[in-house]
Amino acid sequence: MGDVELRAIRGRDQRGISFVSPGDWNESNKIAVLSLPRRTVYSDIRLTDRAPSGHIVIDAKLYDSLSCSNEEIVSVIPKDIEPRACKELTIEVRSLAGIENERVRDAIAERIEDLRPHLDGLIVAEGQQIELHGLSLRLTIVTVSLLESEERIGRISWPRLESIRLIGGRIPRLNAFVILTEMSHSHSLGSGGTIMGFGDTETPPYADLLMQFLMGLKAFSTSHSTDIVASVAAYSSRTDVFLTFNPDSGEQQKWSNIDSPAYLEAVRSWLLEQKENHSSQPSNPSSALEEAFLLVHQMRDDGLSPVSVVLLTTGRYSEGRNPVSILRDGPEDLTVFSLGLQSASDEDMLDAISEASAGKAFIVGGSADLRTAIENMIQILGRRMSVDD
Structure with missing residues (x-):
């Protein structure tokens, strides 16, 4: 079934x-x-x-x-799983009653057995939240260590649980990103082809890159209890923005919280549709950046801050202005990260784009490099998220 x-x-x-x-x-x-x-x-x-x-x-x-x-x-x-017993847990504690989280954590630590009737027997995974309305608490499973297993999903068997580490939950931060994805086939891909198995060899490889980057952001959002909003666009000679619907008003909008399980699948389906619109077109990253600038202004006006741009691109352009020069017209204090494939990227251009906007360029040559680049980028974004406004 x-x-x-x-x-x-x-x-x-x-x-x-x-x-x-x-x-x-x-x-x-x-x-x-x-x-x-x-x-x-x-x-x-x-x-x-x-x-x-x-x-x-x-x-x-x-x-x-x-x-x-x-x-x-x-x-x-x-x-089809049989979860092993949890050995150690790290749990983030957050009060739903407006009490300082550290005070709640300290109080629970002195009466840890009070959690037993609420947790014993549950199957838990890292990032999972548990609402205890009777105690006005939200618990987030930060890390799971199992007996005789490296998996990160386990069953809480209280007599076999050796330790619980409690941490005080911090107030969620909200960060926003405009992600531009090159979909043109006007540049040679060399021997790179598709590196993440998103589709066949005719599928633009930066669609693979986008999906992996979004999954990395989503994992960071879950593990750090941080809301992340993204606006996704595909570009060639034109730029198309992925539209979602506001759950409250029902109106279309150009950005969305990426935490929805349906979000990634919706973006994936949209990218497949965009292939027909962009694959035979020339590449104009400057036009895409101009669209990104407009989105950044709109998102900031909507109260989202900080807003960064992530450019998934070869760095090459066959029409429009040099993308480095367009950054002079960008919003104040805007950071642009660039991410490109080694077999199909102008590395000097990607470096210049990021240097012009206090960002950083990442060049990847295969799936292992891509994972490392995503981890490094998420760490940079994570350090920014941890800084108080």
Whole structure:
């Protein structure tokens, strides 16, 4: 059985177990991921005739952690795993009652056994949030160390748990990025081809680069409890911006929080559509940067700060101005990072672009280099996020 969509019902304290009707679930699947936009949790699954058809009765803690509303449709994704027992946990503690997080952490550390009825039996993964409304707390699983395993998903078995390290949660910061992706095939790709398996050899390789970069940002967002907003654009001789919808107003918008599980898939589908619009066109990064400047102004006017630009590009241009010269017209205090493929990049141009905007250039020659470059870029962004306004 594949993924199913069921309507949520808030259950009681069920030690991380959710109940479904036998007709809605394959009894061989004992564990599932429950997913809503912005939140996912792991749950044990049990069958019972008492569960209404088409519904899932979710453990109260998991229900609250998903921020569910009654009868809301939840994606239930079967997982063929058998989590090992957690050995050590690092948990970030955040008060939902306006109390200083460090004070709450210190109080809980003195009464750690009080967490046992709330955590014992749960399946947890790094980055997962657990809402304990009765205690006015939000817990975030920062690190998971397992007995006899390197995995980062485990089951909390309280008698086997050797240590819990508590840290006081910091106030979330919000950072925003305009990400420009070159989609033109007007420049030779050399022997590089596609390096991340996004598609066939006809797919612009910078689409691969974009998807990997977004996944890196999303991982950073989860691990640091930080909101990250991105505006994504594809360019050749023209620039097209990926449009999403404001969940409150229903209106189209040019940027979105990247934390939604559906966001990456939507961007991926959009990139495949953009291939037809851009693959045979010349490359004009200056025009794309001008569009980015406009987006930066709009995002800043909307209260987003800081806003940086990430340019995924060969650095070459076959029409328009030199992209270095266009940076003189850019917004004040704007940082531009550039990321290019070794087999298809003008490295001097990428260096010049980033130097002109106090940024940094990264050149990659394969998937291993790409992972390293993304990690380095995320570290730079992370240091910026950690600096107080």
